[in-house]
Amino acid sequence: MGNEKNLKVWKLALLGFGNAGQAFAKMLLDHEEEIASNYGAKVIVTAIATGRRGNLVCGSGSEATDAEGIDLRRALADVKSPAGKFTDETVLTSMTTMEIVAQADYDILVEMTPLNIQTGQPAIDHIRGAFRRGKHAVTANKGPIAWAYRSLRDMAKEAGVRFCYETTVMDGTPVFNLAEHTLRLAKVTEVSGILNSTTNFILEELAAGAEYEDIMRRGRERGFIEADPAMDIEGYDAAAKITALLNVLMDAGLTPDQVDRKGIEDITEGDIQEAASRGKVIKLLCRGWRNADGTVHASVQPTEVDRSDMLASIDSTTSIVSITTDLMKKLSVVEHQPEIEQTAYGIFGDVLRVICE
Amino acid sequence: MGNEKNLKVWKLALLGFGNAGQAFAKMLLDHEEEIASNYGAKVIVTAIATGRRGNLVCGSGSEATDAEGIDLRRALADVKSPAGKFTDETVLTSMTTMEIVAQADYDILVEMTPLNIQTGQPAIDHIRGAFRRGKHAVTANKGPIAWAYRSLRDMAKEAGVRFCYETTVMDGTPVFNLAEHTLRLAKVTEVSGILNSTTNFILEELAAGAEYEDIMRRGRERGFIEADPAMDIEGYDAAAKITALLNVLMDAGLTPDQVDRKGIEDITEGDIQEAASRGKVIKLLCRGWRNADGTVHASVQPTEVDRSDMLASIDSTTSIVSITTDLMKKLSVVEHQPEIEQTAYGIFGDVLRVICE
Numbered sequence: 001m002g003n004e005k006n007l008k009v010w011k012l013a014l015l016g017f018g019n020a021g022q023a024f025a026k027m028l029l030d031h032e033e034e035i036a037s038n039y040g041a042k043v044i045v046t047a048i049a050t051g052r053r054g055n056l057v058c059g060s061g062s063e064a065t066d067a068e069g070i071d072l073r074r075a076l077a078d079v080k081s082p083a084g085k086f087t088d089e090t091v092l093t094s095m096t097t098m099e100i101v102a103q104a105d106y107d108i109l110v111e112m113t114p115l116n117i118q119t120g121q122p123a124i125d126h127i128r129g130a131f132r133r134g135k136h137a138v139t140a141n142k143g144p145i146a147w148a149y150r151s152l153r154d155m156a157k158e159a160g161v162r163f164c165y166e167t168t169v170m171d172g173t174p175v176f177n178l179a180e181h182t183l184r185l186a187k188v189t190e191v192s193g194i195l196n197s198t199t200n201f202i203l204e205e206l207a208a209g210a211e212y213e214d215i216m217r218r219g220r221e222r223g224f225i226e227a228d229p230a231m232d233i234e235g236y237d238a239a240a241k242i243t244a245l246l247n248v249l250m251d252a253g254l255t256p257d258q259v260d261r262k263g264i265e266d267i268t269e270g271d272i273q274e275a276a277s278r279g280k281v282i283k284l285l286c287r288g289w290r291n292a293d294g295t296v297h298a299s300v301q302p303t304e305v306d307r308s309d310m311l312a313s314i315d316s317t318t319s320i321v322s323i324t325t326d327l328m329k330k331l332s333v334v335e336h337q338p339e340i341e342q343t344a345y346g347i348f349g350d351v352l353r354v355i356c357e
Numbered sequence: 358m359g360n361e362k363n364l365k366v367w368k369l370a371l372l373g374f375g376n377a378g379q380a381f382a383k384m385l386l387d388h389e390e391e392i393a394s395n396y397g398a399k400v401i402v403t404a405i406a407t408g409r410r411g412n413l414v415c416g417s418g419s420e421a422t423d424a425e426g427i428d429l430r431r432a433l434a435d436v437k438s439p440a441g442k443f444t445d446e447t448v449l450t451s452m453t454t455m456e457i458v459a460q461a462d463y464d465i466l467v468e469m470t471p472l473n474i475q476t477g478q479p480a481i482d483h484i485r486g487a488f489r490r491g492k493h494a495v496t497a498n499k500g501p502i503a504w505a506y507r508s509l510r511d512m513a514k515e516a517g518v519r520f521c522y523e524t525t526v527m528d529g530t531p532v533f534n535l536a537e538h539t540l541r542l543a544k545v546t547e548v549s550g551i552l553n554s555t556t557n558f559i560l561e562e563l564a565a566g567a568e569y570e571d572i573m574r575r576g577r578e579r580g581f582i583e584a585d586p587a588m589d590i591e592g593y594d595a596a597a598k599i600t601a602l603l604n605v606l607m608d609a610g611l612t613p614d615q616v617d618r619k620g621i622e623d624i625t626e627g628d629i630q631e632a633a634s635r636g637k638v639i640k641l642l643c644r645g646w647r648n649a650d651g652t653v654h655a656s657v658q659p660t661e662v663d664r665s666d667m668l669a670s671i672d673s674t675t676s677i678v679s680i681t682t683d684l685m686k687k688l689s690v691v692e693h694q695p696e697i698e699q700t701a702y703g704i705f706g707d708v709l710r711v712i713c714e
Binding site (some may be wrong): 027031034035038166172173174177178181182183184185186308309310312313314315322327328329330331332333334335336337338339341342345348349352353356 | 384388391392395523529530531534535538539540541542543665666667669670671672679684685686687688689690691692693694695696698699702705706709710713
């Protein structure tokens with residue numbers, strides 16, 4: 001870090017500071033020297049907006065925080081404290097999230113607020129606010145990609161800024177970047193996958209003979225299953241993910257409500273055993289393909305697959321996306337048993353992309 | 358193509374014009390307009406060297422061939438003719454392959470000569486010859502990556518030219534490019550996979566109860582099995598591939614003779630059935646990991662995997678590479694049932710990379 005004064009400084013505004021945001025902040029701290037030596041850059045955080053921990057923003061006049069940004073180690077310690085609230089008076093602010101988007105001093109907005117699966121808001125407005133000011137945006141929130149991809153893409157292009165969203169499907173596993181950077185001139189004709197780990201876990205446990213209530217209890221304990229699992233079980237989460245994939249990879253211009261969606265709520269243990277007797281396994285499969293009229297059809301459906309099929313081996317929190325193109329036929333990418341660090345890496349990788357490409 | 362005069366011209370020298378080379382030539386012809394509109398480039402072929410069809414080179418003074426390169430449609434028709442030899446007198450040459458490397462007018466050398474799995478030669482010398490002249494190189498031949506990766510990488514760096522080799526493992530499926538472009542700052546700690554389709558096909562057929570001689574006959578008919586299958590069956594091909602992966606992804610500095618290699622030559626139908634009785638499948642698994650002393654260990658070994666494991670579902674010509682990194686844990690890439698066009702796309706994608714990055 002001898003040449004610190006020659007490093008290009010990149011300022012981040014973090015919207016959301018939950019598990020993924022905290023893991024991302026740790027990853028930034030851990031890689032400070034590598035970012036300097038590999039990219040000649042120094043990444044600082046100049047704003048953090050949260051739901052109930054308080055909001056932080058730099059630029060209140062303190063020279064130390066203006067040069068070094070928010071003290072991330074302190075912010076991380078604060079959220080682990082009993083009160084769970086930010087305490088650094090030099091940066092605490094009464095600004096709202098939208099005011100931070102509109103007024104704070106940052107180069108890259110990092111959107112990590114909770115998903116509203118019905119509208120994609122307010123995350124869409126956050127990102128629009130950044131683009132309006134000529135700032136880059138990285139989103140881990142899939143709402144904007146599922147509900148407003150085309151308009152955000154066009155807005156970013158017009159503003160001459162980057163819009164990155166690798167984390168929105170399969171965490172940091174390269175899916176969007178794979179298509180963009182490694183499949184040049186290949187046209188995507190079909191996308192499919194198993195994208196929701198809650199339903200995958202439930203189907204697997206039912207197949208193993210577990211009781212529904214017991215599955216839900218253990219799933220909640222292991223963190224796979226949310227307090228209100230309806231969004232997963234009824235296929236809304238999977239629908240948002242396949243929509244995001246199709247919007248980016250096939251310029252589908254879809255919204256999640258246009259997906260031919262069926263969840264696993266009606267699948268019984270009897271259905272699963274009957275399928276098993278024929279050598280089949282039931283998976284909640286997401287698919288999209290282009291219709292003859294050029295539109296893209298998307299579906300989320302419980303689907304029987306052969307026990308010898310690769311899809312049958314996708315267990316618990318593992319997920320898979322298969323992409324078929326005209327030039328490379330079908331290839332698949334599998335993420336094995338991710339933890340929160342893999343989500344953080346998706347954001348980290350996108351930030352590095354903005355910095356160095 | 359209205360602005361043809363503004364296109365940047367890239368000249369290719371093709372060493373080898375077998376099935377992959379021909380499919381690549383067709384892909385170039387089919388995408389001429391897209392290359393122009395997307396990259397502002399025009400790719401022409403100014404030399405082709407072959408074992409027994411003759412050699413072609415531009416620059417003999419004809420203005421037409423100097424501007425447009427070799428007539429690829431005619432070259433493709435020639436190799437399909439009964440004589441199978443090039444006929445275009447305006448470009449036929451008595452120059453040898455090494456003379457073409459050293460003297461022909463090209464920007465990118467495309468190395469597609471047959472693999473010498475024991476030495477990597479003469480492909481290594483071809484590529485060195487290109488680098489010595491400050492030319493880029495794309496190789497579909499894995500010999501150079503398995504036998505001389507470090508020295509070629511350093512030579513390319515010194516010469517300020519690109520060295521691309523995506524096709525050497527799993528055709529055009531992004532493996533090397535995935536690591537380079539989508540996993541920034543992530544360190545590879547382990548690599549594994551099923552990389553040889555001949556042995557995969559034989560093991561699968563033995564498990565299904567087929568007779569060895571019958572398998573070999575059908576494999577030859579379908580093009581999976583070479584006239585002399587020893588290189589596949591004894592694990593030499595798999596060893597070269599895992600070496601290539603480890604040399605690039607983990608800077609292993611290995612050669613294929615350092616791989617702890619065992620083929621499938623001693624696996625009997627009895628072994629397979631005994632494994633099946635325990636719910637296991639035998640696969641020829643390639644693996645590499647870093648030892649405590651920093652060196653990289655590589656192995657190719659027949660290995661039992663659970664029937665429910667993803668590896669068990671990798672059938673016939675499908676292949677898989679799993680990459681474990683510190684930041685993204687384990688992810689896998691699968692190529693499903695490739696044809697020769699997928700090999701051609703690997704070369705095509707690498708050429709596009711040289712042109713536009």
